[in-house]
Amino acid sequence: MSTDSVKHLSWPAVSWMDMVAGVSLAGLLASSSIAYARLGELPPQAGLMASVLGLLGYGLLGRSRFAVVAPTSSSATVMAAATASLAGGNVLLQMGLSAVLVIMTGLIFMLAALLHLGRISDFIARPVLRGFTLGLAWVICIKQLPSLVGFTPHASGALPMAWELLTHVPQWQPWSVMVGGLACALLYMGTVFRKLPMAFAVIVLGVLANRLFGWHALGVAEVGAIELTWQRPHWPSLNQTQWRQMAEMSIAVMLMVYGESCTSIRTYSLLKKDPIDSNRDLWALGVSNLASGLFNALPVGAGFSQTSASVVYGAQGKATGWVALLALVVLIVTCLPFLASTPEPVLAAIVIFSMWKSLGWGPLKVYFELRRSRLTAIAAALGAVLFGVLDGLLLGIGISFIMALLQLGKGAVQELGRLGKDTVFVDRHTFPEAEPVPGILVLRPDEGLTFANADKLCQDIRARVLDVSLRPRVLVLSLERSPDLDGGAVESLQELAQSLQEHQVRLIFVRLSASVIQVLEVLHLFGVADEHLSELSVHQGVQQALQSTAAPAAVSSASPAATQRSVPVVPG
Template sequence: MTRDPAPQGGWRTYRQQYLREDLLAALVVSVLLIPQSIAYAMLAGLPPQVGLYASLLPLMAYAALGSSPHLGLGPVAVLALVIAQTLAQAPPGVSPSEAALVLAAEVGIILALAAALRLDALAALLSVPVLHGFETGATLSIAASQLPVLLGSPAKGFELPALLESAAASGFAFQPLAAAYGLAALLLLLAARRWLRGMWARLAPLAVLLGAMALAAASDALSRGVPLVGTLPPLHLGLSLPRLDAQLWLAMLPGALMVALVGYVSSLVVAESLGRRANVRIDARAELRGLAGANMAAALSGGMPVAASFSRSVLMADAGSRTRMTGVFIAFAMGGAMLALAGPLALLPKAVLGATILVAVLSGLKLGPYRDAWRYAKPEGLLMVAVSLMVLCWSVTAALGLGVLGSIALLLQRTARPHVALLGRVPGTEHYRNVDRYEVERLPGVLALRIDESLLFTNARSLTDVVQTYLAPHPETRRVVLQMTPVNAIDFSGLEALRELHDTLARREIRLDLSEVKGPVLDRLRAGHWERWFRGRLFLSHHQGMEAQD
């Protein structure tokens, strides 16, 4: 795959080949990022300007350190849910904005340490079923939390039980005019997605926000009881350190670990998906560094934790982004928007923001993977459903814990007993296949088995029992030949299991032979001095092993 071309040429080459495409892509994406930055900051329980700040310097930091030319960085809906629940754990006397800066700093430090320690394999902690279940549950939870905002209701909460309890406590009250704003915005946004195409569809969210602000100003919506965003403080990008409070940093740490893991995994999935489409190589460690730098920049510039948005990243790719300079241009466009919209944003009805969030998050809702997972592997389908329900009804912390533990449990279940196949020769050939799947010939007195797993501590203990199960119906066996082609690794537990099998067979006067052992595996066996106890023979091919004389 090719690399991001920007670093390989000078400014003249870049200007001639990529500048126009990157500028156009930046203008398109910034139109979508403006309302999303405001909405996701408020979704996380933060002032709207925090989302705008998180869309400036973090994008530049990622452009300097990351590897994807298509990653649309900034506030993200799924992370906003985790951030909101984490900020609720802040000590008394600490404002959400101060806690968000500490949270972003910790996320940046965690990702930087992961990059330094080459822990990019952390992405494997969240399997596809867990990641999809988490994202779907978070999507539904976010959508549910915005229904009261959409209707002008005082009810609050992300989890369904808390949300219903809050709604019941308020007598399921709502503000009719606010609901009218929210429902009208919702219908307009849905209609735009259905009927508009290209640039017009991308401009629709911003147009709805501007129209709502104009209407709210003309009708004096605030005096009529419509909740508004309210007056923002002067928007200026000031650099300062997060609050240095040990109690605060400890309180934010568990949430920071979750934000870092979810943000990195989801961002890497997006980057690799778009990278394959555009034939661009994605460096997982560079993604760690890029996200670390972006979150540190957010912590120093009044922002919030950031990650990649799938919708914005796809839009960047479709709009023609060629290099990471697109992110720099987006930051400049966002800076201009901050100056232009600082005053009008105070008049924005919160119900319209709620409609924007609803449409944005529900547009990415996919239920097909549940059906596919259930058909392919029911335990993984059940895990996906369980994670979604856990997010929706309990908390993201419990959902992620369940997901990781569930994935480990399923892995252990699959590998706890090594799959061993009884082999026979396909007539007229030197090929050996499973007797349960092919018409094959078997040699009397020689038991041919194939181990279909690496021999590790998770499954090695049962190796002898599995082989003896095949020996029981064949008491005439004089030799057992193990085909080792699928075995990619043998750890110390596997070595001891192989030795136990060798000694058990020797006591029954049966010789154990091995065939087609891979070089790295054989190197490990020799390092373990297996020649001190192994009395069988080693064959280059399985056919040689079967034809050998006793």
């Protein structure tokens, strides 16, 4: 074991602020874990065990000093929506599906870490993620209202449920409304004292009042018995189609969890100037979720709310997480019967209040100011509300991929010119004073060549070369924006080289990466010598072109049979 590993596994120094923050965080996690278990449609112990395993797994393997890995409202809601569609109302089957889904999520995290896919969360565009988060917050709050007011609706969708609640106000349970309203008022008052674990304080007050005034006998529902017993996950019997659906859902949960975790980890790492190790975080989240699934618990991630709370409480380092873990275990062992008397309206109020800041349009305001990605963010938000959490998430991921493809298709070709007597070549559209080199056309695609844009860009390049007003003898093509080329891009370049050779235009590549040079040398492009595939600068490439045009062109003096090359088949 390396010295760094030994240092990482050593017990961190514990300051007084870490102890205060850890105990406060334990109280918050105890209440939120039970609340999020309700969102995931699992018993309360599923949330508590997930918090314990999340803190333990990330504490051992994670890098961030401030990340708090525990159940999150978004992952719990997505998991419930995913498993409910397959369970068909069978509670035991849904519990088994939930365990399998969390296990598969952990395995996908670990596979991503094995493949060094630390930037996998980039597959979800930020406008999509922010829009979906807004829609998810509304869905969560709407689905907590029945518990808050003591009414059981028949509708399952967010909008139909909201309409049914509004049209059945006389059937609301008065005592539940009163308890939920008092809890909301206390939570709001607690914003003045931000360093206090107000959510846990509200649960304690709710339990004491429930036992003192007998709210349960008045019709106010409570959590009920919490049993911490381990049972082997029930492996459900599914057909091939259902297993494929489970795999797709686990990928969606993984992307959602990692997107939220990456945001919170990156935010506070940059704020505190800490290093970021995305691949190590993938391993930590993978192990934590695998362990959580084996204990029939919820998926876990570094939620922004609990990570922010840790910093607000005064956390100084990873010791806060270990103190929180120890305090949470003591709390679970000693206070389970006490927590069982928690009124459900109190939990609903805690969930709604935790989502309160996410209900506004503030996070989307920047897109309206920039006049960019507005429809994308709104579509993601409406997708979650109108089509459900899971379908809304999949819609958002689909929108992200479509955005990426559309952006790739917008690539343009820039013509470069010499700026004065310098050796610097710049875009002539941006710098009209830049002058072209007589007989030589210098072009540069403004983005990397891929299968999605190579045909369009190469056609644009060919059209400029064959423009009657230009008719250059040499084309210097800079591919500095292309660190590598896929099969489709290579085929497009091959066709471009053949077309230019037919019109007796010499092609010189510059600013190539080593991998691009290697693949183009293997292909032997039409009329392109190996010395014209280089890492040279644009200026050096132009000098090379001037030298080649000064001498008789080898291509034009040779016979067609001598210059003809066979075209290898390139896989797409």
